Amino acid sequence: MKKIMPILLGLLLLVVSIYFFMPVLSFKFIQLPLILLGVLFIFLITTFVGVKQPEDIGIKQKIASGLFIIMLAYILIAFIGSSSFFTWKTKLKELNIKEISSFDESVPNVDMQNLVILDEEDARRASEKLITEKDPSMGSLFQIGEGTLSVVNDKPYWVFPLEYRGFFKWISNRGEIPGFLKVSATNFNEAEFVSYQFAVSPTGYFSDDLKRSLYFKYAQYGLTDFSFEVDDEGKGYWVVTAYTHDTWISTMKVTGTIIVDPVTKASTFYPVNEQPKWVDRVYSMETFNAQLDWYGRYVNGWWNPSDEGKLTDTDGKGYVFKDGEIYFYTGLTSVGKDSATTGFVIYNPRTGEAYYNRISGSIEQKAVGLMEELVQNAGYKASYPYLLNINGEATYFSTLKGNSGNVVGYAFASVQNYKAVAWGKTLREAQTEYNRALLREGGTNALSDQTLDLKKEKGTISRIGTLTEGYYIIKLENDDMLYVVNSEEFPMVSLSQSGDQVTISHLKIDGTGKVDAIEYINHSIK
CATH class of the missing domain: 2.40.50.140 (Nucleic acid-binding proteins)
Structure with a gap:
């Protein structure tokens, strides 16, 4: 019995570690080698107790010692092989980017009927109000989860799942999450509570834990971006991104999506570009951030002490509604962090394709400052802007909010013309004033030809x-x-x-x- 106790203890530690920590069962991730290294270390300590002479070392100790050395060597080599010195070329190519010259091609002319005017904060406030009106006690039992900007029947909506509010609330309400919230991103008056009882959630426990419900079926993948989306029939699903690594234990590479029915817990894996059409997010915002960081950092190679040509994003990400799909966008600027962009990157989270449009102009934070200057006496604050195309003019659009957080107006600012900025209490008034500002100051694109030719x-x-x-x-x-x-x-x-x-x-x-x-x-x- 004493001889097999170390083996049983090692196996028990391995099973417990896998169940509670859910490491990715692949040597392309660091968790599995570290757990195996720890188990082997404990096994060696327990089996070497009482060994006083070299000849007392048995075959088990020799095998375990050899595996320990191999695992330790693998971890060291994996860390070294994952360093940027060896991986920068692979990281640079992860962003599938195409440079285009026409702003109209990257961002189509704005459709005012489908203009995204609610940010996640606005939509969450509408959701909280809706829950209170439906059932005042619901908010004490369930919390509003992370929102996803999705397209449902060709219209942009914010979708928020309800989730368990802690362990004890899960015990008393397990399997009884009452539904999700769907808030129009274009209309403040369109919000709906969708009754849809389900069980699995990121805040669930044991079998109701979303990640745990997937783990033993997809343990070879890293799992991230647990977003809640709605298909065109109005049914909600969890959409999870599955990924691996391209270079040893680094350089995240998306392999596909896993769609989970929150009621039955049934799941299906779809390789990249084979997911259903209603899925809006295969590549997460975090993936976009990482790929863009690699692109800007290594665009002129690994050794670049002078930072020549290096680019960085403008400390913020926004959205573009284009061709019936939601795109991520951000401005790019030099690593010197000046107040001007070198262009914009528009990123398709369904395909991972990116488009770089070189347009010099103000960064988003500069535009927000210009908008707030117009209403400084009222103390309104501008939200992080969306990027629009208004008659060929690259334009930032923000909502203006009062001290209560409610939207009290709208503002537009030209990317390239710092003087062309306007606001209004209504969307139409703001757009009319912006058109006047472009005519007065001289637009840089299509409107410049119309200045003297209304x-x-x-x-x-x-x-x-x-x-x-x-x-x-x-x-x-x-x-x-x-x-x-x-x-x-x-x-x-x-x-x-x-x-x-x-x-x-x-x-x-x-x-x-x-x-x-x-x-x-x-x-x-x-």
């Missing part, structure tokens, strides 16, 4: 009505275009009526049936 329409009003508070919509005879006029800027519009002769100036914009008036003159009112 399109003027002179005609007779056939119909006039109220669009929203403070805005009128006008149709001219023999003209299919609808013109939106701000009554605060042009008070005469509130006195206008059918049959009046008017002149309306606007930007030359193709492919739309509605346009904002930059100038409005009613010739019939004397």
